[in-house]
Amino acid sequence: LALAGAVAADPVEDTLVVEAEEGTVDLVTTAPAPEFLKDTVDTIYSGWHYREDETRDLQRDDFDNPGMVFVDRGLDLWNATIGTDGQSCAGCHEGPESMAGLRATTPRVDAKTGALMTVENYVDACVTDRMGLEAWGWTGSQMKDMLALISMQSRGMPVNVAIDGAAASFWEKGKELYYTRFGQLEMSCASCHEDNQGRYIRADHLSQGQVNGFPVYRLKDAGILSAQQRFVGCVRDTRAETFKPNSDEFKALELYVASRGNGLSVEGVSVRH
Amino acid sequence: MTRQLCLAAAMSVTLATPALTETAPTDVAYTEGKIETSLTATPGDPANGITVMTTAALGNCVACHTIAALPDVQFPGDIAPPLDGVADRWSEAELRGIVANAKMTFEGSFMPAFYKTEGFIRPGGGYTGKAPAGDLPPILTGQQIEDVVAYLLTLKE
Ligand code: HEC
Ligand code: HEC
Ligand code: HEC
Incomplete structure (x- = not known):
C-alpha cells in the first residue's frame, strides 16, 4: 500500500501479569513470529496490546475480569x-x-x-x-x-497447534480463506489484520486478529464470544455472506489463525471492548 | 385517499427518473482508470457528497481517510492518504474513476469499489451477513458518486 508517512499507532508496550486465586500468572503477549510467517511479520502480538488502558487493566486481575x-x-x-x-x-x-x-x-x-x-x-x-x-x-x-x-485450564501455556502431517490440508484451506477477498468490499482477513494492523479503521484500532485470547469477554456484548463468532462479525463487515460457526470453512480458518499465534499464551478468558 | 395516491405516483416518477438516466455500473467505460462522462444527467451536489462520505451506511470514506476541511468528523481512520488537496492531484474524470472503482487506478487497492455490482466472492446483502435478496445494487448510486466527486473537486490546497 502506498502509505508514505502514515505512522501506524503501534501496539502498546506493556506486559500482562494476572492476579489469580492461585497466584500470579505471566502471560506471553508478544512473541517472535512462527517460522511460516517470518517473511510477513517479525513479531506477533495478542489483541490485548491494541486495547485501551482500562480494557487492558480488566484482564490483570481475575476479580475485575467479567469473564x-x-x-x-x-x-x-x-x-x-x-x-x-x-x-x-x-x-x-x-x-x-x-x-x-x-x-x-x-x-x-x-x-x-x-x-x-x-x-x-x-x-x-x-x-x-x-x-x-x-x-x-x-x-x-x-x-x-x-x-x-x-x-x-490452559491459561499461560503457549499456543501450539500442529500445522503439518494430518493437519496440513486443513491448514492450507484455512490459509486460502485468510487471503480471500470476500464480499462487496473485497477485503480479506489479511487486508485488515496483516496489511493494516496498528492503524485505525474509523475508531477501531486494528490488531493482528489473533485468537490466543479466545474466548473473549466482550464489553460491547456483555458476554462471551468464541473465535468463530468473531469471524462471523468480521466477514459480515466486508458486506459478505458469512460462513457459519462449525462450518468446515471456519474450522479450517480457526486452525490457520491459531497457528499465526503459535508462541503467544492462551489467555483463558480475555477482555476486549 | 386520492391525494395520497397522486403523491405516491408522483414520488415513484421522481425516484425512477434519475435511475433511467444513470449509466449502469456494468456499462461504465474506464480509460486508464478515468471515467470521462458524468454517470447522471444531474450535476453533483457537494453538500450531499459530504453526507455520503461521512455516513457509515453510505460511503464511509472517513473510515479510512482524514479530511482537514471536515474537523467535526469523529474518529476518522488513518488507513489511507488524507484527502486534502485531491483536486490538485487528480482531474474530475480521474476522481470519478477512483470513487467508482479505485482498483482501476490502484491495482489491488484496499479501497472498495463503490459503483460495481459483479465479480465478488460471496457478496452479501449489505451488512446482513446473508446473501442478497435480489440483484446486488452498487454501494452508492450514480448520483451519490457524482455528489462525492463534486465535493472532492472543492478539496484544493
Ligand atoms: C474490514 C476490516 C476487517 C476485516 C476484513 C477482518 N477483520 Fe477481524 N477485526 C476487525 C476489527 C475492527 C476488529 C476489532 C479490533 C481488533 O482487534 O483488531 C477485529 C477483530 C478480530 C479478532 C479479535 C482479536 C482480539 O484479540 O480480540 C479476530 C480473531 C479477527 N478479527 C479475525 C479476523 C479474521 C479471521 C478475518 C477474516 C475472515 C477478519 N478478522 C477480517 C476488522 C476486520
Ligand atoms: C461417560 C463418560 C464421559 C462423560 C460423561 C463425558 N466425557 Fe468427555 N470424554 C470421554 C471420553 C471417553 C473421551 C475420549 C478420550 C479419548 O478419546 O482419548 C472424552 C473426551 C473429551 C474431551 C477431549 C479431551 C481430549 O484431551 O481429547 C473433552 C474436551 C471432553 N471430553 C469434555 C467433556 C465435557 C465438557 C463433558 C460434560 C459436559 C464430558 N466430557 C462428559 C468420556 C466422557
Ligand atoms: C477501506 C479503506 C478505504 C475506504 C473506505 C475509502 N478509501 Fe479512498 N483510498 C484508500 C486507499 C488505501 C487509497 C490509496 C490508494 C491505494 O494505495 O490503494 C485510497 C485513495 C483514494 C483517493 C486518491 C487519494 C490521493 O491523494 O491520491 C481518493 C480521491 C479516494 N481514495 C477517495 C475516497 C472516497 C471519496 C471514498 C468514499 C466514497 C473512499 N476513498 C473510501 C482506502 C479507502
Missing part, C-alpha cells in the same frame, strides 16, 4: 449430573484441570477419526454420544460457559 463469572458457571455445569443416566463431566474426567493443554493445541486433527476438532466439537461429542443429550448450540450459553472453563 470469570462464566468460568464459574462452567464449573457448576462440569459437576452437574446432567446426563440421561446421571452422568457428569466430572464423573468421567475428574477435575477440569484434566483438560489442561487442550485449548493450546486445538483445533487439531483427532488421531482416531481424522476429523478436525475444536474444543466445542469435543464437548459436543460427549454431550450427545456419552450423555445422551441434545447437542448444545455451538454458540449457546452452556457451550460458551464450558469453553471458558476448559480454556482457563
Whole structure:
C-alpha cells in the first residue's frame, strides 16, 4: 500500500501479569513470529496490546475480569449430573484441570477419526454420544460457559497447534480463506489484520486478529464470544455472506489463525471492548 | 385517499427518473482508470457528497481517510492518504474513476469499489451477513458518486 508517512499507532508496550486465586500468572503477549510467517511479520502480538488502558487493566486481575463469572458457571455445569443416566463431566474426567493443554493445541486433527476438532466439537461429542443429550448450540450459553472453563485450564501455556502431517490440508484451506477477498468490499482477513494492523479503521484500532485470547469477554456484548463468532462479525463487515460457526470453512480458518499465534499464551478468558 | 395516491405516483416518477438516466455500473467505460462522462444527467451536489462520505451506511470514506476541511468528523481512520488537496492531484474524470472503482487506478487497492455490482466472492446483502435478496445494487448510486466527486473537486490546497 502506498502509505508514505502514515505512522501506524503501534501496539502498546506493556506486559500482562494476572492476579489469580492461585497466584500470579505471566502471560506471553508478544512473541517472535512462527517460522511460516517470518517473511510477513517479525513479531506477533495478542489483541490485548491494541486495547485501551482500562480494557487492558480488566484482564490483570481475575476479580475485575467479567469473564470469570462464566468460568464459574462452567464449573457448576462440569459437576452437574446432567446426563440421561446421571452422568457428569466430572464423573468421567475428574477435575477440569484434566483438560489442561487442550485449548493450546486445538483445533487439531483427532488421531482416531481424522476429523478436525475444536474444543466445542469435543464437548459436543460427549454431550450427545456419552450423555445422551441434545447437542448444545455451538454458540449457546452452556457451550460458551464450558469453553471458558476448559480454556482457563490452559491459561499461560503457549499456543501450539500442529500445522503439518494430518493437519496440513486443513491448514492450507484455512490459509486460502485468510487471503480471500470476500464480499462487496473485497477485503480479506489479511487486508485488515496483516496489511493494516496498528492503524485505525474509523475508531477501531486494528490488531493482528489473533485468537490466543479466545474466548473473549466482550464489553460491547456483555458476554462471551468464541473465535468463530468473531469471524462471523468480521466477514459480515466486508458486506459478505458469512460462513457459519462449525462450518468446515471456519474450522479450517480457526486452525490457520491459531497457528499465526503459535508462541503467544492462551489467555483463558480475555477482555476486549 | 386520492391525494395520497397522486403523491405516491408522483414520488415513484421522481425516484425512477434519475435511475433511467444513470449509466449502469456494468456499462461504465474506464480509460486508464478515468471515467470521462458524468454517470447522471444531474450535476453533483457537494453538500450531499459530504453526507455520503461521512455516513457509515453510505460511503464511509472517513473510515479510512482524514479530511482537514471536515474537523467535526469523529474518529476518522488513518488507513489511507488524507484527502486534502485531491483536486490538485487528480482531474474530475480521474476522481470519478477512483470513487467508482479505485482498483482501476490502484491495482489491488484496499479501497472498495463503490459503483460495481459483479465479480465478488460471496457478496452479501449489505451488512446482513446473508446473501442478497435480489440483484446486488452498487454501494452508492450514480448520483451519490457524482455528489462525492463534486465535493472532492472543492478539496484544493
Ligand atoms: C474490514 C476490516 C476487517 C476485516 C476484513 C477482518 N477483520 Fe477481524 N477485526 C476487525 C476489527 C475492527 C476488529 C476489532 C479490533 C481488533 O482487534 O483488531 C477485529 C477483530 C478480530 C479478532 C479479535 C482479536 C482480539 O484479540 O480480540 C479476530 C480473531 C479477527 N478479527 C479475525 C479476523 C479474521 C479471521 C478475518 C477474516 C475472515 C477478519 N478478522 C477480517 C476488522 C476486520
Ligand atoms: C461417560 C463418560 C464421559 C462423560 C460423561 C463425558 N466425557 Fe468427555 N470424554 C470421554 C471420553 C471417553 C473421551 C475420549 C478420550 C479419548 O478419546 O482419548 C472424552 C473426551 C473429551 C474431551 C477431549 C479431551 C481430549 O484431551 O481429547 C473433552 C474436551 C471432553 N471430553 C469434555 C467433556 C465435557 C465438557 C463433558 C460434560 C459436559 C464430558 N466430557 C462428559 C468420556 C466422557
Ligand atoms: C477501506 C479503506 C478505504 C475506504 C473506505 C475509502 N478509501 Fe479512498 N483510498 C484508500 C486507499 C488505501 C487509497 C490509496 C490508494 C491505494 O494505495 O490503494 C485510497 C485513495 C483514494 C483517493 C486518491 C487519494 C490521493 O491523494 O491520491 C481518493 C480521491 C479516494 N481514495 C477517495 C475516497 C472516497 C471519496 C471514498 C468514499 C466514497 C473512499 N476513498 C473510501 C482506502 C479507502
